[in-house]
Amino acid sequence: MNPGQPEADGGPHPESTGRPVGRRVLLGTLGLGALGVVTAPTLQRGLEAFLGSAADKDPTGLTGLLPNGGGFRYYSVASSVPHKNAANYRLRVDGLVDRPATYTLNDLRAMPQTRMVKDVQCVTGWRVPDTPFEGVRLSQLLDAAGVRAEGTAIRFSCFDGTYTESLTLDQARRADVLVALRMQDKDIGHSHGGPVRLYVAPMYFYKSAKWLSGITVTEDVEPGYWEDRGYDVDAWVGRSNGRDDDPTS
Numbered sequence: 736m737n738p739g740q741p742e743a744d745g746g747p748h749p750e751s752t753g754r755p756v757g758r759r760v761l762l763g764t765l766g767l768g769a770l771g772v773v774t775a776p777t778l779q780r781g782l783e784a785f786l787g788s789a790a791d792k793d794p795t796g797l798t799g800l801l802p803n804g805g806g807f808r809y810y811s812v813a814s815s816v817p818h819k820n821a822a823n824y825r826l827r828v829d830g831l832v833d834r835p836a837t838y839t840l841n842d843l844r845a846m847p848q849t850r851m852v853k854d855v856q857c858v859t860g861w862r863v864p865d866t867p868f869e870g871v872r873l874s875q876l877l878d879a880a881g882v883r884a885e886g887t888a889i890r891f892s893c894f895d896g897t898y899t900e901s902l903t904l905d906q907a908r909r910a911d912v913l914v915a916l917r918m919q920d921k922d923i924g925h926s927h928g929g930p931v932r933l934y935v936a937p938m939y940f941y942k943s944a945k946w947l948s949g950i951t952v953t954e955d956v957e958p959g960y961w962e963d964r965g966y967d968v969d970a971w972v973g974r975s976n977g978r979d980d981d982p983t984s
């Protein structure tokens with residue numbers, strides 16, 4: 736495939752291609768993001784009812800999921816994702832580290848929290864300004880684990896069983912990269928990747944893996960789910976994926 740030309744069918748952003756929503760999107764992912772964009776108001780209401788009844792019990796979270804309802808669109812490449820809570824959520828930190836560890840939600844809550852308010856920017860162009868995220872700095876978890884000299888990158892895995900992401904170690908150590916527990920000053924709901932998602936503030940939102948379950952230090956960058964399908968690994972907002980806003984570059 737041609738890198739930089741993401742697949743239309745099954746891409747994270749099928750609405751941007753002008754092509755009909757493919758069968759794989761509808762069957763494979765429920766196509767919620769796509770449905771919300773391409774369908775008529777009746778179907779939109781159906782989607783809303785579905786989300787309200789089945790996908791997210793949090794009534795305040797619902798509007799945030801809908802197009803034109805807070806700006807967020809729902810994305811999942813997995814058709815169904817188990818729900819996790821304080822009782823059964825675990826985050827594993829392993830790979831090229833001296834001290835592999837498993838954290839519960841309460842372990843993470845007990846650590847120092849960092850809050851930041853920045854714009855969420857999806858690679859298709861939708862954007863949600865001034866969105867608060869709060870959680871544990873990824874660098875703190877890496878320091879606790881003790882990254883070995885041969886570790887240069889991180890692979891993130893998710894309890895949806897499908898999605899992966901990656902960062903270089905330098906990127907992962909940035910102060911604006913969080914293992915996020917809260918978004919919009921609420922505990923992160925299931926649909927937004929709760930109870931714990933990655934938040935990579937300076938990059939397009941596909942880097943912010945939802946339903947985070949694993950942080951593995953690796954020898955090399957292993958491109959993530961969308962990166963295997965043509966999106967940039969270094970996904971800096973404004974200077975990746977064909978957007979070069981910097982006139983000096």
Ligand SMILES: Nc1nc2c(c(=O)[nH]1)N[C@H]1C(S)=C(S)[C@@H](COP(=O)(O)O)O[C@H]1N2
Nearest residue numbers: 747808809810811812898927940941944945
């Ligand atoms: N596990 C997982 N994380 C994911 C995705 C996904 O499909 N699965 N989609 C990504 C994309 S393309 C975007 S734009 C954001 C969407 O987050 P939201 O559903 O909270 O709006 O999550 C990112 N993280």
Ligand SMILES: [Mo]
Nearest residue numbers: 747857858941
């Ligand atoms: Mo996205």
